[in-house]
Amino acid sequence: MSDTGTSTVIKMGGLGKQFVKDDLGIVALRDFDLEIAEGSFVTVLGRSGCGKSTMLNLLAGLTPPTWGSVAYRGEPVDGPRTEMGYLTQSDTLMPWRDVRRNVELPMEIGGMPAARRRERAAELIGKVGLDGFEKHYPRELSGGMRRRVSLARMLAGDPETLLMDEPFGALDAQLRGDLQAELLRLWTESGQTVVFVTHDIEEALLLGDRVVVLGRVGRIVLDRAIELPRPRDADELRVDPHFVALHRELTEALREGAR
């Protein structure tokens, strides 16, 4: 238990990853330490190439670390775990399954009866704004629509922790706002833990109750609480002096991280 009374759900210690390409070692992440409290919404902000996806892949157990370790509820993460849902940057929908059957997949694996599965899939498809597209195949959808199917599929697994890698980056502003609001609503209701990677300062501030800014090879340049009251309205926030000051602080941290 931490001093705030919440327990740590994720602990990354001395974490690092080196890739080897053409006999050359490329360090993507080095000496990375981070603890995440249960039920928190942590946004991880960093420029392209600073190791954000590498960190999430390690956290999700998709790739083994070169150095250090990841623990989930005190247990070492040495492969994917059902408690963690991962929305990756790349598209991992099954091309031979239509939208409904893609969304149903985690429930199918979990052994949920077909009628219940179908009902839940319909509900999730509605939540991500894809009513009417149930029978479409991934190739018949736009990139943004495919992201939304992936989001619905992740939620279908009912994970207690959500790992999200720039999930709304490719969407138009309106849809992005809708899905951000939907995610916040789900988070408020469910008490899930969220680790949300973005390179967008405003998004990091709008969503998180803590922001971690990464510099090169995942060096933590800033780790601070975001005390903005909720619900947060993007239009109102933009003129809020506290938000403006935080925005400036994060801009400076990103600049510092690039050095």
Ligand SMILES: Nc1ncnc2c1ncn2[C@@H]1O[C@H](COP(=O)(O)OP(=O)(O)OP(=O)(O)O)[C@@H](O)[C@H]1O
């Ligand atoms: N499989 C790999 N093989 C070799 N190098 C890799 C591999 N994956 C990542 N890297 C390198 O590691 C570094 C960090 O990559 P990573 O994808 O983690 O960054 P990122 O912060 O998520 O970037 P972006 O915001 O653009 O997705 C980059 O220099 C990248 O080229």
